[in-house]
Amino acid sequence: MTEHDQTPPPPSEAEAEILQIVWEKQPVSVRTVHDHIRQLRDVGYTTVLKQLQRMLDKGLVDRIPGKGKSFDYVATQPASETRTTLLNRLVRTVFGNSKTDLVMHALGREDVSTSEIEQLKAFIADLEAEQGEDEDGR
Numbered sequence: 175m176t177e178h179d180q181t182p183p184p185p186s187e188a189e190a191e192i193l194q195i196v197w198e199k200q201p202v203s204v205r206t207v208h209d210h211i212r213q214l215r216d217v218g219y220t221t222v223l224k225q226l227q228r229m230l231d232k233g234l235v236d237r238i239p240g241k242g243k244s245f246d247y248v249a250t251q252p253a254s255e256t257r258t259t260l261l262n263r264l265v266r267t268v269f270g271n272s273k274t275d276l277v278m279h280a281l282g283r284e285d286v287s288t289s290e291i292e293q294l295k296a297f298i299a300d301l302e303a304e305q306g307e308d309e310d311g312r
Contacts, residue, residue: 182233182250184259189229192222197253201238201246 185193195210196202208222226247229235233250240246249256269275280286281294 180233184263185229185232185234185256188225189232189234190256190260192225192229193234193249193253193256196235196247196249200248201240202248203240203244203246207247 191211192207195207199206199210204219204223204226207226208217208219211217211222226235230237230247235247236250237245237247265271265273265276269279281291
């Protein structure tokens with residue numbers, strides 16, 4: 175994809191991992207991305223470079239001049255847009271389009287903290303308040 179006026183395709187799992195690093199550190203070099211991924215698993219520098227080149231072709235990242243003859247990479251879409259796309263795909267394909275099933279599955283895990291539950295309660299209360307305002311015509 176050479177034109178960035180269109181929304182790029184959703185990233186693969188490997189691309190999403192790289193995008194997370196790009197969003198946090200952009201503009202970012204291949205070396206920096208490689209160093210971060212190497213903390214999690216063994217991966218070659220050229221593998222990361224090739225992946226970023228594919229992501230450039232897909233329109234997921236842009237390349238800008240870096241130090242010397244190298245390039246740095248920046249994301250073409252904000253993290254929130256890409257996360258929404260990936261979440262929608264997950265809800266559709268894994269949970270039969272049921273947001274409730276997704277949330278119930280996530281909350282059914284043993285490692286949900288009291289703090290997270292309180293944050294969720296506050297979020298739900300905010301949603302209910304917004305819906306109440308919408309129903310009242312305000």
